Amino acid sequence: MKNVVVVGNGMVGYKFCEKFMERNLREEYKLIVFGEEMRPAYDRIHLSTYFDGKTADDLVLADSDWYTDNGIDLRCGVMVSSVDQDKKTIITHQGEEFAYDYLILATGSAAFVPPIQGVNKQGVFVYRTIEDLESIESYAARLKKLGRSQAVVLGGGLLGLEAAKALKDLDFEVHVIEMASRLMCRQLDDEGALLLKDQIEELGIEVHLNKMTAEISGENEISKLFFKDGSHLAADILLISAGIRPRDEIAQNCNIETGPRGGIVVNRQMQTSDPSIYAIGEVALYNDMIYGLAAPGYLMAEVALQHITGEAAEMVDQVDMSTKLKLMGVDVASFGDMFGEYQNHRKITYLNRHEGVYKRLNVSSDGTRLLGGMLVGDASEYNMLHQYVANSLPLPENPEVLILPASGDSMEGPSVSDLPDTAVICACENVSKGAIVSEIMERGASSFGEVCNCTKASTGCGGCKPMVKDLVDETLTKMGVVVKNNICEHFPYERHELHDLIKVKGYKDFDEILDGEGHGDGCEICKPALASLFATIYNETANRQEVIQDTNDRFLANIQRNGSYSVVPRVPGGEITPEKLIVIGEVARKYNLYTKITGGQRIDLFGARLEDLPPIWEELIAAGFESGHAYGKSLRTVKSCVGSTWCRYGMDESVSFAIEMENRYKGIRSPHKLKGGVSGCIRECAEARCKDFGVIATESGWNLYVCGNGGANPRHAVLLAEGIDNKTCIQYLDRFLMFYLKTAQPLQRTAAWLEKLEGGIEYLKQVVIDDCLGICQELEDQLQYMVSTYQCEWKQAVETPSIRKRFSHFVNSGEGDEHMEFVKMRDQKMPRPWIK
Numbered sequence: 001m002k003n004v005v006v007v008g009n010g011m012v013g014y015k016f017c018e019k020f021m022e023r024n025l026r027e028e029y030k031l032i033v034f035g036e037e038m039r040p041a042y043d044r045i046h047l048s049t050y051f052d053g054k055t056a057d058d059l060v061l062a063d064s065d066w067y068t069d070n071g072i073d074l075r076c077g078v079m080v081s082s083v084d085q086d087k088k089t090i091i092t093h094q095g096e097e098f099a100y101d102y103l104i105l106a107t108g109s110a111a112f113v114p115p116i117q118g119v120n121k122q123g124v125f126v127y128r129t130i131e132d133l134e135s136i137e138s139y140a141a142r143l144k145k146l147g148r149s150q151a152v153v154l155g156g157g158l159l160g161l162e163a164a165k166a167l168k169d170l171d172f173e174v175h176v177i178e179m180a181s182r183l184m185c186r187q188l189d190d191e192g193a194l195l196l197k198d199q200i201e202e203l204g205i206e207v208h209l210n211k212m213t214a215e216i217s218g219e220n221e222i223s224k225l226f227f228k229d230g231s232h233l234a235a236d237i238l239l240i241s242a243g244i245r246p247r248d249e250i251a252q253n254c255n256i257e258t259g260p261r262g263g264i265v266v267n268r269q270m271q272t273s274d275p276s277i278y279a280i281g282e283v284a285l286y287n288d289m290i291y292g293l294a295a296p297g298y299l300m301a302e303v304a305l306q307h308i309t310g311e312a313a314e315m316v317d318q319v320d321m322s323t324k325l326k327l328m329g330v331d332v333a334s335f336g337d338m339f340g341e342y343q344n345h346r347k348i349t350y351l352n353r354h355e356g357v358y359k360r361l362n363v364s365s366d367g368t369r370l371l372g373g374m375l376v377g378d379a380s381e382y383n384m385l386h387q388y389v390a391n392s393l394p395l396p397e398n399p400e401v402l403i404l405p406a407s408g409d410s411m412e413g414p415s416v417s418d419l420p421d422t423a424v425i426c427a428c429e430n431v432s433k434g435a436i437v438s439e440i441m442e443r444g445a446s447s448f449g450e451v452c453n454c455t456k457a458s459t460g461c462g463g464c465k466p467m468v469k470d471l472v473d474e475t476l477t478k479m480g481v482v483v484k485n486n487i488c489e490h491f492p493y494e495r496h497e498l499h500d501l502i503k504v505k506g507y508k509d510f511d512e513i514l515d516g517e518g519h520g521d522g523c524e525i526c527k528p529a530l531a532s533l534f535a536t537i538y539n540e541t542a543n544r545q546e547v548i549q550d551t552n553d554r555f556l557a558n559i560q561r562n563g564s565y566s567v568v569p570r571v572p573g574g575e576i577t578p579e580k581l582i583v584i585g586e587v588a589r590k591y592n593l594y595t596k597i598t599g600g601q602r603i604d605l606f607g608a609r610l611e612d613l614p615p616i617w618e619e620l621i622a623a624g625f626e627s628g629h630a631y632g633k634s635l636r637t638v639k640s641c642v643g644s645t646w647c648r649y650g651m652d653e654s655v656s657f658a659i660e661m662e663n664r665y666k667g668i669r670s671p672h673k674l675k676g677g678v679s680g681c682i683r684e685c686a687e688a689r690c691k692d693f694g695v696i697a698t699e700s701g702w703n704l705y706v707c708g709n710g711g712a713n714p715r716h717a718v719l720l721a722e723g724i725d726n727k728t729c730i731q732y733l734d735r736f737l738m739f740y741l742k743t744a745q746p747l748q749r750t751a752a753w754l755e756k757l758e759g760g761i762e763y764l765k766q767v768v769i770d771d772c773l774g775i776c777q778e779l780e781d782q783l784q785y786m787v788s789t790y791q792c793e794w795k796q797a798v799e800t801p802s803i804r805k806r807f808s809h810f811v812n813s814g815e816g817d818e819h820m821e822f823v824k825m826r827d828q829k830m831p832r833p834w835i836k
Contacts, residue, residue, distance in 0.1 A: 002029050003099055004308065005090055007080045007250065008106035009035025011044055012281030012297035014061050016104060017072055019305050026071035029308075032098060033067070034090075038077045040064055042130060045294060045461055051137070051166040056130045083254045085274055102276055102308050105264060106301075107247035109282040109292070114154075114242055118216030124238045127163040139237060140170045148236040149173055152225060154213060155241035156183040158325065163239045164205050165328045174205045175233060177225070179212050187323065187334040191351065192376045195358045199330045199377065204562055204831070208233075246283045246290055259285040268314035270304040278304040291319055294460050295427040302430065320390070320427055324382045324463035330356070331379035333463075336372025336389035337362055345371050350403045352377075359403040361385075363395065370395055370402075383425075383467035384416075391423050416471045417478075425467055428460025433471060440475045447484075448472045485745060488525040491518040495529060495671070496743045502537055509534070510548045528553070529746035532633055535669035536741050539786045541793040542632065542669075543803050552631035555807065556793050557613055560606060562821075562831035565613060567593070567605040568630035569620050570666060573640045573658035573678075574601025583623040591616055594828045600637035600675070602628060607822060607829055613807050617794040627794040629667060633747075635674045638662040639687065643680030643697070652697035654680035657726060664730070665737065667790045668783075671744040671753075674737075675709075689717045692750040693736065695729055698722070702729045706736055706764070707754040715751035718761050721769060731780065735768045738779040 004020075006013050013033065020031055035041070042059040050059065067074035079093040089097050111126035113119055125136050143149065151167040153160050156178030167174045176183075182193035183200075197207045212228040216238065226232045246263040250256075257265040257273040263285030270278045270286075279285075280300035282292055291297065296319045306313035322335035340347060340362040348361040357377035364371055370388040375381065381403060387393060388402075396402070416425070421434030439445045439454050448469050452458050458465040473483045485494050493501065498513070507513040510530050514522055527548035534540055542553040552558050557565035569584070584603050588595045591612055593605040608616055617627075630636060638661045641647065643654030658678040665674070677688030679696045688694025690710050695702045700723035708717025721732055744753045757763060766772040797803045822829040 001027075002101040004029050004031050004102045004104065005098060005100040006031065006033045006104040006106055007090065008104075008108055008247075008281070008283075009033050009037070009041045009074065009076070010106060010108045010281065011041060011061070011294060012108070012301055013104075013106035014041035015298045016106060016280065016301040016305060017067065017070075018062075019302055021070040021072070023305070023309070025309065030073070031071070032073040033075065034078045034080050034092070035074070035076050036079045037129065037131070039130070040067070040074065040076060047127075047130070047133065048162045048166050050130065050133045051169050056134075059130065080250060083250055083277070085254055085277075088276065100276075102278065104304060105250060105272070105277065105279040105283055106281050107250065107283045109244035109246050109290070111240065112243040112245045113240055114213070116213050116216055118218070118222070119240075121216055121218055121222045122220055123218070123222035123236065124216060124240065127159055127166075127239050127241050133166075136166070136237070136239065137170070140167070140172070143236050144171070150234050150236045151175070151239070152177060152233060152235040152237070153239045153241060155243070156180070156207065156209075157186070157241065157243070158184065158327070160239075160241035161200070161327045163241050164200075167237070167239065168203065168205055168328075172237070175235075176200070176205060176207045177211045177213060177227075177233075178207065178209050181210055183207065183209075184332065187332065187338065188374055188376065189339060189360065191349065192332075192358045192360065192374050195351075195353065195356060195376050196327070196330060196332060198353075199356050200328060203328055205328070244282060244290075244292060246285070248283055251279070251283075259288065263290050268303075269307040270300050270315065271307070278308075280304050286315060286319070287317070289319070291321070293321060293323065295320065295430075298428060298460070299430055322386050322389075322427065323461070324379055325461065330377060332374075332376055333379040333382040334372075334374040335382065335386045336370070338372045338374050340371065343371055348400050348403070350400070361399060361403060363399050367399065368395060370399070373403075375403075380466075383464060387416075387419055387423055387467075391420060393419075415474065416467050417474045425471060426455075426457040426460065426464045428464075429456040431455045431457040436468065436471055437475050440472065441479065446476065446481065487529055487746060488523055490514070490520045490522050490526050493517065495533070495745050498530065499533055499537065499742055502533060508538075509545055522548070525746065528633075529671075532669045532671065532746070536786075539667075539789045539791075541667075541791055541796055543793055543796050543800070546803075546806065553633075555610065555613065556627060556631060556797060557608070558631045560831070564606065564831070565608045565610060566630065567608050567613070567616055567620070568598075568602055568628040569625035570628040570662070571602045571637075572662040572666075573638060573655050575640075575655055575659060580623055580625065583620065583625075587616055587619050590619075592822075592829055594830065601639050602630075602637060604630070607831075610807055614798045614804050618798050621792070621795050621798070626666070626792040629793075632669065633671065633673055634667060634669050635662065635665045635676070638665075638676035638678060639691070640678045641680050641685035643678075647680060649683060650680035650697070651699060652680055652702070654678040654686065654697060657695070657702075657729075658686075660726075661730070661733070664787055665733075667793075668737070668741070668786050670737075670741050672747055672749045674750070690714060691717060693717070693733055701725055704729055704732055707750040707761075709749050709751045718754070720761070720765060732768055734783040735776050735779045736764070738783045739764075739767060739775075742779075 006016055041061045043061060080090050081093045082091045089099050091097050111128045126132055149172045151172035152175045153164045154177050156176050164174050164176050182190055183196055184193060201207055213225055214228045215226040216222055217224045222235055222238050224232055225235050248258050248262055248264050251258050251264045259265055264272050264279035264283055266272055266279050266284045266286050270280055272279050281297040282290060284300060303313045303315050324333040344365045345362040350359040359375050361373040362371040369392055372389055419433050423433045425431055425433050435455055436451055439451050445451045445454055451472050458468045476483050486492055487495055501517055528550050531545055531548045542549050546554045559565055588605050594607045596604050598604050638658045640654045640658030644650030644652055661676055675691045677686040677691040677694040679686040679688045681697055688696050689705050690708045694705045694717055702724050703722040704720045705717035706720045708715050740750055740753060
């Protein structure tokens, strides 16, 4: 029996063990694994979820029993100090000696700490291990008790921005310092990085570019950073994320070849200059590059193991560095030749600064192939664009349609089913389309979860999950299997099934239905989704089950970047009297609120403190205002033009109809927000065709359009009915809205719902107009019930003492948040900019 020794029990070292176990090699090889940390390998990709409530045990990839059960000798807390190549042994820091036939160096990398004066002071941390996070959490808690909350992150790459998010979640004021001219300079160009910077700063995190840190000052603890340009910044805690350095000390000590800037030089079989010693992961220098992603490391583990066992295997020449991730809620992705560095190309870009979306494609000079690109703000096309690059798929005649917002003229691109069987769907685990389809068709996997468990697809970074799910669903559908989209892991039901269960069994709250139909404790997916369902069925307000609401619904207001709230009273149809305008002005002046007229024909009041919300609402309610539900998944506005009352082109009275609609549908909780519009003529001043529902006046009556939306992926609404009167229009709208409320998935906008609806708009016409399902009277009755039982949530909150108590920053005090600061700009207050 031959000995295989693995030094390093990180994610790549663990992957080597996993692949060893899958090949059932324990009769031929003895596998011994050494890890410096006291716990088995854990998921570093999702390390930041530790601050979202995950424990260290939750992050562990496999416990010690897994290694034992699979015949692997795991030794945690043991450092390998040297290698004797002549004797083929390794020596631990405890002096123990172990023989090897093959040695795998999977020592990974360490955080690079720049040689800055004062870097060893208390309060300076790196962001690399669970122990680092535990130390940061402990130190942060001590600072908060002392009323100190200024945090700085050194480094504007991926890990630096994740560290900034963690500190923001710990309620710190956060600054990111980056020495380069842009964030994520290895993944994004100037335009993409600028857009990312803007979105991060909107979250209250200040970004400082072109900053070189000269000194970290303070007696024993950090108190201030000085920069080489002469500026400085106060800091109570500093997290350094300035890159990585390969842990190649073992190789250097035994004269194994390393690169001039570190890393163990390897060939295509992952062998070092000593053929019996291999290096994999972030310590390996392949093609003069260190690869800091999981997918290349996993592939290296596979190649090394295959070579050891006598299989023909070698690394690819061009390692795929494509990535998709979500930073502070912002989608960021890059794929292929993202900067167009290696081939002549033409650049195609789409920029929507208002929506925070930037997309870039690098297309071959002849326009036939996609070479690479990047996405910021909306990465929904990432998986298919990545496949265009990886499989050299032919581009459409106008490649820009791949990134432009969808319209009626958009081309239908290939689906995942059209890809070749060799197409790699999951890069982290190197899982092909053919492997997934075979798991379903030949081995009987019948769900997304089963496929993932068997193939490991989407268990790495998770970026491929939408494509894997689409492939599973399409394959099962072709086999005649009904595909279910369960709401989450805690309920084996889709949203519409839970809707029916609540009605039939009479469940009244989340705990009841969880006990009766689910398992576990619930999650951030099912809780707000069920809150929406209870509101749809019983027309209850967000005040009744506040613990399962999103933050905005719980406080009946949208939280802003500095912790203040916005107040948006309803102004039906955009029509308002001078008296009500004066009241809004007086309230804004009394509570010192920033005021702005919105595109939805309302007046938003920003900067309200939590404890001031109830008295603000009281004054507005006294003047006849109601909640505008700007915070909820419900009707926002029904926009209108002035119509035939004032406009010489108007064909009908649009303002009155818009007011009727808004007052009818106000407060209705839905899977996603709803917007409407009423235009008095085909000039379309109310933009009715980019709304969830909209009507346009013509000579023969109203044309009713449904399922449009603005946003990152705009959709034009489609015609449902034409030439109808007011009564018929309301009747069709009642049916349409209630059908959507009953059948849509959580957080699914009407446009996306219609796209997924089998039969599309023609089927919707049959349901709503022709009553093909015989449910139209039921839909109308249910909608009328919601109209008849409407309550204003603001009024309910201010008149109910137990609810009103919720609006306080501190449980035992009526004092506000003293850290909330504002400055004056254009004669109004704004959130205080962060220190420059």
